[in-house]
Amino acid sequence: MLRQNQRFLTQLYVLMDLVSMLLMFLLAYWLKFYSGWLPYYMTVPFDTYLLWSTVYSFASVVIGFYLGFYSPKRRKRFSHDVMKILQIHAISSLGLISLLYIVKEVHISREFLAMFIGLNVLSVTGYRFVVKMALLTLRKRGYNKRYILVLGAGTVGRRFCYKLAQYPGLGYEVAGFLDDYLERHDSEHANLKPILGKIDQLPEVLADKPIDEVIIALPLEAHNKYAYIIECCEKAGVKTLIIPDYFDLLPARPFFDNFAGMPLINVRDVPLDELSNQLLKRTFDIVFSLVAIIVVSPAMLIAAIGIKLTSPGPIIFKQERMGLDRKPFQMYKFRTMHVSAPEVSDTEWTVANDPRRTRFGSFLRSTSLDELPQFFNVLLGHMSVVGPRPERPHFVNQFKEEIPKYMVKHQIRPGITGWAQMNGLRGDTSIEERIVHDLFYIENWTFLFDIKIxxxxxxxxFVNKNAY
Incomplete structure (x- = not known):
């Protein structure tokens, strides 16, 4: 049965948001007009500031409901909350500024508004993080649990239970299984919760046990039972979720679309397909790469001088790599090897103690300073600051035949650094493991994920033992 505390928790969140925004109003007002830290001219009374701040606060709550900010988020990461908070306050601030313009309230302090909005974002984010961590701790200790009934004690159902056990902070516990063909688990799975009966006994089990959610983990040939199962669950007020028998073919977060009035599963939903996400990431790439070029320009100058003094040949090494939408581009690096024919550099791996390296080039590679010119690739739009590392076409053609889903990485721009590299997968490491991490990044991209990387x-x- 459904827990009744979610409505109370939602009301508590709304109240806490309003209290937090009221406190931030008082703090911003004090900072602007009473702290003595900022110059001011008192042309608008306190009541006017309080009125518009109240309008802003209630508008934020209404927008929060519209954007799903107050819906249950037990299974969502905190980065989801942060993005919602930024969206809510961006929309609310634009709305407030528009209202002030319409009613010609031109004397409201801009510094106050900036502090008020900024403090709201920080305070709501801060206390939501504390609440999230507190709930996580409580759930790990066995409080605030939700109970799950799994239909199907086969491979899919068992795998789900083992996976669920790895995330105790979610606060879910399996109450048992229903299965038409098994009465008990094999000895190797004896630690799992018991099989309580057959699928037809679902109404009795839902009536006897405090079940919150039912997970359907049945094989495809049992699809004729789905209508009966869903009807029973809805009659009992229990949520129903389905694990497709072909789940291994789906991404971590499958996306449901609608075409010609029929629901469709998008096998590979990429967050960066959305224009807003593309603009956000591209804007950040341009700003970050410009700042990075300015900051590291002394290091690049020293690297260029070192290359010129230690070996004959060009300073910049250009090599064809495969990028977004499988389109080739010229990637820039500081030259770290003696000049060789393109057919050699484009088709051979670099190995430990590679005789082609120069002494100064070994230093550049081990410190990753040879990668700095790629910030110019970012400016030109060939690459992103964060993304899967690009590979040479010769090896792309080889890997796409040998490694499943290898070509999916080309659905976004390649990066200077990436999630695989941050997990030690650089240089002479497993290509299969790199692709697993690249796919996770592609399917779970958020702006905060980029910042984390x-x-x-x-x-x-930047020093890495595998960088040779």
């Missing part, structure tokens, strides 16, 4: 790249440093 960049910060990990900076914190971990």
């Amino acid at each position: 960049i910060l990990k790249t900076i914190v971990k440093g």
Whole structure:
């Protein structure tokens, strides 16, 4: 049966948001007009500031409901909350500024508005994070649990239970199984919850046990039972979720579309297919690469001088790589090897103690300084700051035949750094494992995920034992 505490939790969140925004109003007002830190001219009374701040606060709550900010988020990551908070306050601030313009309230302090909106974002994000961590801790200790009934004790159902056990912070517990062909688990799976009966006994089990959600993990040939199962669950007020028998073919977050009035499963939904996400990522790439070029320009100058003094040949090494939509581009690096024919550099792996490397080139590779010119690739739109590493066409043609889903990585721009590299998969490491991490990044992209990877790249440093 459905828990009754979700409505209370939603009401509590709304109340806390309003209280938080009221406190931030008082703090912003004090900072602007009473702290003495900022110059001010008191031309608008306190009541006017309070009125418009109240309008802003209630508008934020209404927009939050519209954007699903107050819906249950037990299974969602905190980055989802952060993005919703940014969206809500961006829309609310634009709405407030528009209203002030319409009613010709031109004397409201802009500094106050900036502080008020900024403090709201920080405070709501902060207390939501604390609540999220507190709930996570409580669930790990066995509180606030939700109980699941799994229909199907076969491979899919068992695999789901083992996966669920790896995430105790979600607060889910399997109450048992229903299966038409098994009465008990094999000895190797004896640690799983028991099989409580057959599928036809679902109404009795739902009536006797406090089940919150039913997971259908049945094979395709049992699809004729789905209508009966869903009807029973809805009659009991229990949520129903289906694990497709072909789930291994689907991405981590499948997307349901509608075509000609029929629901369709999008086998590969890529967040960066959305124009808003593309614009956000591209804007960040341009700004970040410009700043990076300015900051690291002394290092690039030293690298260029070192290359010129230690070996004959060009400073910049250009090599064809495959990028977005399988289109080739010229990737720039500082030259770290003696000049060789393109058919050699384009078709041979670099190995440990490679005789083609120069002494100064070994230093550049081990510190990743040879990658710095790729910020110009980012400016030109060939690459992104974060993304799957691009590969040479010769090896792409080889890997696409040998490694499943290898070509999916070309649905987004390649990057200077990536999720695979932050997990140690660089240089002479498993291509299969890299693709697993690249696909995870592609399917789970968020702006905050990019920031996390960049910060990990900076914190971990650029030295890598596999970079040769």
